[in-house]
Amino acid sequence: MSRSNPRRRSLLVGALATAAVLVTGCSSGAGGGGSSGAPVTGLRIMAPAKPGGGWHQTAQSLQDVLQRDRLAAPPVQVYNVEGAGGVNGLGQLAGEKDDKVLMVMGQVMVGGIISANSQRTLKDTTPIARLLGESLVLVVPESAPFRNLEQFLSAWRADPKGTVITGGSAGGADQILAGLIADRVGIDPAQLNYVPNSGGGESIPKLLSGEVKAGISGVGEYKDLIRSGKLRAIAVSGQKRSNLVPDVKTLTEQGIALSYLNWRGVVARPGLSDSVKQQYIDMIKKMRDSATWQQILKSNDWEDSFATGDEFAKFIEQEDITVRKALREIGAVK
Structure with missing residues (x-):
């Protein structure tokens, strides 16, 4: 070559730095203390794209595990907001008043925000957890x-x-x-x-x-x-x-010296209280530690790349720098 x-x-x-973080940088997450409160009720999970893609698949997997393991009270609703690399969904979440909404997102959204020169960014969300690499x-x-x-x-x-x-x-x-x-x-x-x-x-x-x-x-x-x-x-x-x-x-x-993983996570609306944010972190940590979720990772050949809260927020900030630089290099943005 x-x-x-x-x-x-x-x-x-x-x-490659991003890929290395996803493979080797897994942690038990910040603040994942595992509170023993009652399951979340009325939870909705947004997949900010059409059905059939990776975000929708991840949202359905979350729905399945959270209900099956009684970490969220059924029904947990999955719904789609299409368009613009997830930016349309991001805009809707940024204006959301309901605490009981989580949005699946990932590197694709980081790039979509940059490509669309979106006024809304992931700073207009509350990072909950990075879940997986693919x-x-x-x-x-x-x-x-x-x-x-x-x-x-x-x-x-x-x-x-x-x-x-x-x-x-x-x-x-x-x-x-x-x-x-x-x-x-x-x-x-x-x-x-x-x-x-x-x-x-x-x-x-x-x-x-x-x-x-x-x-x-x-x-x-x-x-x-x-x-x-x-x-x-x-x-x-x-x-x-x-x-x-x-x-x-x-x-x-x-013969091509390159390895690369996509990643996905979940965020909530901006302005979430510390107590509600912690409730979601604890819920997602319990989910990640469950045998049900680990089987889903295995079945889909997803890498476990778990990080929560502030650790995840810092990762998103670094991803913005990395993706912006990469997109400039390939001529996708100026």
């Missing part, structure tokens, strides 16, 4: 002539602008990973032709129709189509292979 342009090496360093997968349609990663990269190098890649929202983890791969194989990331969607699930019709050459999303979002043969997986982004598609090699195994 070609070496990266030294001018762009900082792009890789920043993104490996991404690079796929091509079944009908594509590329049988493996090397063949795809050869075609991409030959025609960067004509090689359209799709995935989740503009500025999100999928677009950043595409830029990182380009950088590592000698393609100018500014030449990346990326088509965003409001979630990974929305990219599927574009892939199946052949409208695009390749797609990037969480392994869990593409796994069924990979297993059925409708999509061909040619690389995963994590440090190790995904248990969901164990035959698919990592980028590192295929």
Whole structure:
């Protein structure tokens, strides 16, 4: 593989620092004392994208565990607010008066805020917990002539602008990973032709129709189509292979010195009282420690990357710096 342009090496360093934090920086969380109060009642969980993507999947997993383990009184409602890389949902949460709302978010939202130059930011929320990291997968349609990663990269190098890649929202983890791969194989990331969607699930019709050459999303979002043969997986982004598609090699195994994880967490409305914030931290910590949640992590091949409260808030601040720098390097923002 070609070496990266030294001018762009900082792009890789920043993104890899985030991946390292997710894999090695797990903690039991600040303030997770595990209060023994009654279960939260009337809880609603917002997935700020269309159904079918990673945020919705995470929201449903939270709903399932919180109800099953009686950490929140049923019914726990999951609802969707679509659009703009989660920024529409963020705007709604920022104006929310009800304490009993949690919003699933993650690196995609950090990038969405930057890409949209949003007036609302994650400072307009109360960080509760970072939950998980997830490996991404690079796929091509079944009908594509590329049988493996090397063949795809050869075609991409030959025609960067004509090689359209799709995935989740503009500025999100999928677009950043595409830029990182380009950088590592000698393609100018500014030449990346990326088509965003409001979630990974929305990219599927574009892939199946052949409208695009390749797609990037969480392994869990593409796994069924990979297993059925409708999509061909040619690389995963994590440090190790995904248990969901164990035959698919990592980028590192295929000569690209890059490992990268997306992450997700939950936040609440701004202005939450300390007592309510602590109640949510304790609830989520109990959930994280439960056998039910640990099985969900295993089933979805999600990495446990738990952090809460102030620790999570500091992580978000650092992510803003890292993602902003990466998006500038690949020409996604000025």
